[in-house]
Amino acid sequence: MTIRLIVVDDDPLVRAGLTLMLGGADDLEIVGECADGAEVPALVDRTGPDVVLMDIRMPGVDGLTATERLRARPDGPEVVVLTTFHADEQVLRALRAGAAGFVLKDTPPAEIVAAVRRVAAGDPVLSPAVTRQLMAHVAGKAGGQDREAARRADAATRLAALAGREREVALAVGRGASNAQIAAALYMSVPTVKTHVSRVLTKLGLNNRVQIALLVHDAELSRQPADRLGESGRSAPGGPRP
Incomplete structure (x- = not known):
């Protein structure tokens, strides 16, 4: 199955590089690109992508707002945000808005291709463990x-x-x-x-x-012991574990 993809970034060189790199994968098809979050809804309507690679910082409508609008749609495409920072409260906002994860702009090409494939398959490109680390890092700055x-x-x-x-x-x-x-x-x-x-x-x-x-x-419930997944800490069905 071919994964349909659009690239959103205000830097034409970044767009060209991503388009060249991703277009080289047999199962990926670049169906559109644009330079501003304001253009994304119309582009999505025209091209029907499976995944959107979304820059965060753009001069018009930023990538966070565009992500929130896309993910509010009943059948909106998955979104992977692009960033130059691995611990940025804007990335946290994107995740809360429903983005499937984020990739750094200097990520090796093979890893970006793998990230797009994972997102298209329904898997986030940011593990929950890393998400918790990101949130812990940002928490001291966010309010x-x-x-x-x-x-x-x-x-x-x-x-x-x-x-x-x-x-x-x-x-x-x-x-x-x-x-x-x-x-x-x-x-x-x-x-x-x-x-x-x-x-x-x-x-x-x-x-x-x-x-x-x-x-x-x-x-703060993820700190519970691994062998007590619920508040009751009850044994799994069928009696105590061997």
């Missing part, structure tokens, strides 16, 4: 203690609305566990784990696993 406390309280309230197994799966996602790891820890099948993840996304109004990880981190 005062009152704001932090309000965010933690809101996250805890939202997670409390999940059913028991859903909450256990959400906590595991928050610790960076893969579907296979969650299945082994909770004695589920991988398809069952995927079903629970989908339900968590729907109930919480989120777009991807990265946002689940951010919410869990906000609530």
